[in-house]
Amino acid sequence: MQANITRTVILALVVASSGWSAATAVHAQAASAAFTREAQAAVTPARALAMLKEGNQRFASGKSVARDFLAQVKQTSKGQFPFAAVVSCLDSRVPPAIVFDRGIGDLFVARVAGNFVNDDILGSLEYATKLAGAKLIVVMGHTECGAVKGACDAAQLGLLSATLANINPAVTAVKGNFTPRSSANGEFVQAVADMNVQLTMQKLRDRSVVLREMIDKGEIGLVGAMYDVSTGKVSFYE
Numbered sequence: 001m002q003a004n005i006t007r008t009v010i011l012a013l014v015v016a017s018s019g020w021s022a023a024t025a026v027h028a029q030a031a032s033a034a035f036t037r038e039a040q041a042a043v044t045p046a047r048a049l050a051m052l053k054e055g056n057q058r059f060a061s062g063k064s065v066a067r068d069f070l071a072q073v074k075q076t077s078k079g080q081f082p083f084a085a086v087v088s089c090l091d092s093r094v095p096p097a098i099v100f101d102r103g104i105g106d107l108f109v110a111r112v113a114g115n116f117v118n119d120d121i122l123g124s125l126e127y128a129t130k131l132a133g134a135k136l137i138v139v140m141g142h143t144e145c146g147a148v149k150g151a152c153d154a155a156q157l158g159l160l161s162a163t164l165a166n167i168n169p170a171v172t173a174v175k176g177n178f179t180p181r182s183s184a185n186g187e188f189v190q191a192v193a194d195m196n197v198q199l200t201m202q203k204l205r206d207r208s209v210v211l212r213e214m215i216d217k218g219e220i221g222l223v224g225a226m227y228d229v230s231t232g233k234v235s236f237y238e
C-alpha cells in the first residue's frame with residue numbers, strides 16, 4: 001500500500017511538473033492497461049478498427065505508449081480479452097502488436113509466410129472471435145514481402161514450395177501489362193501482395209461458416225491492410 005501511495009504521489013508530481021493535463025494522464029494509463037472482459041465487451045468492430053488506426057499513428061510517429069509489460073503479465077494471468085485478431089506475415093519487420101502499439105493480451109496474432117489462411121488458421125480465428133470475443137479480424141500484408149516475391153518467381157525449396165503455393169492464386173489473378181511478371185518488377189510484386197490480401201479475405205468468408213455468419217450479423221468486422229516496411233504505416237482497405 002505504501003508503495004502504491006508513493007507511486008501515486010510521484011505520478012501527480014510528474015503530471016504537475018510536465019504540464020500534462022489530468023485527462024492525458026488518464027488516457028495514457030488506460031492505453032497501457034490490459035484489456036478486461038468489460039472493456040472487450042464494450043468494443044464494437046468499428047471501435048476496434050479505430051484503436052488499431054490510433055495505435056499505428058502513435059507507432060509511426062514515434063509516440064508509442066510506455067507499457068509495463070510485467071504488470072500486464074500479472075493483469076492477464078487469469079484470462080485474456082483481446083479486442084482484435086490479426087493475420088500477418090512471418091516477416092521480422094512486421095510484428096503486429098508493436099506496429100499497432102498494443103500490449104500483452106490485446107491482440108490475437110496468426111503469422112505465416114505470405115499471410116494466407118488455411119483451415120488451421122481459420123479455426124484459430126473462429127476461436128479468437130466466437131469463443132474469445134475479439135471484434136475485428138485484420139488480414140495484413142506488407143510491402144517488400146519475400147514470400148510474395150518467392151511465389152512470383154515460383155521458387156522451389158523443400159516444404160516452402162507448398163507454403164508459397166497458397167499465394168499462387170494471387171499471382172494468377174493479377175492481370176495487366178506487368179513486364180516481367182517476377183520479383184524483379186516491384187509494381188507486380190506489390191500488385192500480388194494487394195491481391196493476396198483481397199483473396200485471403202474472400203477465402204476466409206467462403207471457407208468459414210462461423211466467421212461469415214458473425215461478419216454478416218455485424219458481430220465482428222473484417223478488414224484488409226497493408227504495412228509499409230519503409231514508413232511503419234498501415235493502410236487499411238476500406
Ligand SMILES: [Zn+2]
Binds near residue numbers: 147148
Ligand atoms: Zn512477408
